Amino acid sequence: MKELELELAGEYLLMAAMLAEIKSRLLLPIFEEIEDEEDPRAELVRRLLEYERYRKVSEEINELDRVERDIYPSSVETGQFEQPLILPDIQLKELVFSFQEVLKKAEMFSTLHFTKEPLSVKERMIMILEKIENEDFVKFEELFNFEEQKIGLVVTFLAILELMKELLIEIVQAEEFGTIHVKTLIEK
Amino acid sequence: MITDFNLKNTIEALLLSSDEPLSADKLYKIISNKERITKADILDSIKELEDDYESKEIEVSRVASGYRIQAKKSINDYLNIIFAEKTPRYSRALMETLSIIAYKQPVTRGDIEAIRGVSVSSSIMRTLSDRNWIKIIGYRDVPGKPAMFSTTSEFLNYFGLERLDELPDLPDIKEPQNLDLELDDQSSNQNKENPITESMLN
Numbered sequence: 001m002k003e004l005e006l007e008l009a010g011e012y013l014l015m016a017a018m019l020a021e022i023k024s025r026l027l028l029p030i031f032e033e034i035e036d037e038e039d040p041r042a043e044l045v046r047r048l049l050e051y052e053r054y055r056k057v058s059e060e061i062n063e064l065d066r067v068e069r070d071i072y073p074s075s076v077e078t079g080q081f082e083q084p085l086i087l088p089d090i091q092l093k094e095l096v097f098s099f100q101e102v103l104k105k106a107e108m109f110s111t112l113h114f115t116k117e118p119l120s121v122k123e124r125m126i127m128i129l130e131k132i133e134n135e136d137f138v139k140f141e142e143l144f145n146f147e148e149q150k151i152g153l154v155v156t157f158l159a160i161l162e163l164m165k166e167l168l169i170e171i172v173q174a175e176e177f178g179t180i181h182v183k184t185l186i187e188k
Numbered sequence: 189m190i191t192d193f194n195l196k197n198t199i200e201a202l203l204l205s206s207d208e209p210l211s212a213d214k215l216y217k218i219i220s221n222k223e224r225i226t227k228a229d230i231l232d233s234i235k236e237l238e239d240d241y242e243s244k245e246i247e248v249s250r251v252a253s254g255y256r257i258q259a260k261k262s263i264n265d266y267l268n269i270i271f272a273e274k275t276p277r278y279s280r281a282l283m284e285t286l287s288i289i290a291y292k293q294p295v296t297r298g299d300i301e302a303i304r305g306v307s308v309s310s311s312i313m314r315t316l317s318d319r320n321w322i323k324i325i326g327y328r329d330v331p332g333k334p335a336m337f338s339t340t341s342e343f344l345n346y347f348g349l350e351r352l353d354e355l356p357d358l359p360d361i362k363e364p365q366n367l368d369l370e371l372d373d374q375s376s377n378q379n380k381e382n383p384i385t386e387s388m389l390n
Contacts (some may be wrong), residue, residue: 007307042363051251051303051363058287060356065261066348069275071348072259072267074246076204136217 012031018044081120090180098180099157101146106153124159129168132184140171140180193223196233196240203248203257209345252344252351268308282312289322290343291358294336296328313337321346 025040035036052072065071132138160182163169199215201369207386210218212234217226233256245263248255285308288300297308316322321343327333343360344350 046307046363049363051305053359053361054284054287054291054303056289056359056361057356058283061287061290061347062278062283064356065347067346068271070261070264071249071253072264072271074204074257074259075207076201078205137213 010067012037036182062137090171092171093160095171095180098140099153102146102153102157103150104147106144106148106150120161121155121158124155125168127183128159128163128182132169132182133186135180135184136178137172137183140182143182193226195219195229196236200237200257201253206256209251209254209256214254225318236376249348250350251348256344256345267356279312280313281309282315285309285312286316286321286339286343289316289341289354290355292329293338294325296334296336298334319346389390 022040022044080187094101128143131143140160144153146153148156160169160171168185170185171180172178172183172186195295197254198219202215202218203210211225212230215230216225219230232360234248241247241357246257247260249258281304284304285300288303289295292299292303292390297313300308313322319342320340322334322337323340326336336348339352344352344354
């Protein structure tokens with residue numbers, strides 16, 4: 001052992017001590033009165049048996065049909081479709097344009113609201129994630145609540161940018177000037 | 189756009205073209221973009237597809253993530269020849285680790301170590317994660333905040349299962365009543381199998 005592996009050494013010592021304890025107990029003469037004392041080997045046996053259950057079942061699982069050995073999913077070549085699958089990169093200005101439309105729409109709702117809402121980008125990020133969690137694609141506009149004031153819309157926009165930066169969402173636009181969709185990148 | 193739209197043929201093509209199984213919900217979402225259909229139509233068409241395949245050597249199989257089209261087992265003898273070199277092999281240690289995660293999830297590395305009696309190999313955990321069979325679903329609220337692992341639907345897909353309860357039952361091994369008798373019987377074959385005793389000997 002070149003390095004000092006305390007954890008491993010500790011495990012060995014514990015097991016050695018346990019075996020020594022078992023051995024010494026077995027060497028003691030047995031008196032009838034202390035009948036109900038547990039067999040010192042029981043704990044070790046219990047652990048061995050617990051392991052044995054998983055060892056056995058892992059052999060069964062190993063025998064299950066599996067892809068790459070017993071199951072062969074069929075597929076057809078889809079090479080000819082690969083071209084359109086390359087989605088155009090979205091320029092930041094397109095996002096900004098899209099956001100401007102959101103603002104324009106919001107103006108229609110901009111009657112008099114004066115209540116101040118405490119808004120946090122972090123919180124908005126979570127709200128967006130929750131909203132798109134179970135959807136494949138959500139329209140960019142749908143993430144905005146048009147009844148909010150401008151500041152609320154800005155917070156939502158910042159939250160989207162932040163989520164993009166952290167690679168938690170993906171933004172796609174299938175065609176030029178088409179609808180922008182937002183998609184979660186979090187594994188379910 | 190598509191003239192003479194045929195739902196059954198469309199579903200067939202989608203299942204064949206997709207790299208992953210597709211659920212009825214997903215098929216519905218994809219197709220209802222263009223065509224007026226209901227979810228029940230999807231299920232009906234899948235049933236029709238299954239009937240069509242009865243006379244063929246492929247079948248529609250239902251696994252955790254949805255439906256996929258696969259070869260029937262009857263032609264595995266031929267397929268095994270084609271794919272012989274691509275069949276990965278997994279070590280006993282990896283299968284045991286995977287089994288413990290599957291049956292005891294959510295588990296931490298410590299839980300796995302307690303059962304196997306040896307420390308969990310990082311490379312096994314990496315292989316299992318790389319294959320997308322296990323994932324971290326959270327952190328246990330104890331000192332050190334160890335990660336808790338669970339299996340994924342890709343794991344079930346791989347083994348052709350739809351749900352976890354389709355896994356073989358975990359065998360119940362009775363604790364021996366009289367250790368003196370039982371240990372004499374078993375000691376010879378258990379010693380070489382168990383990592384706890386293995387590590388003792390090394």
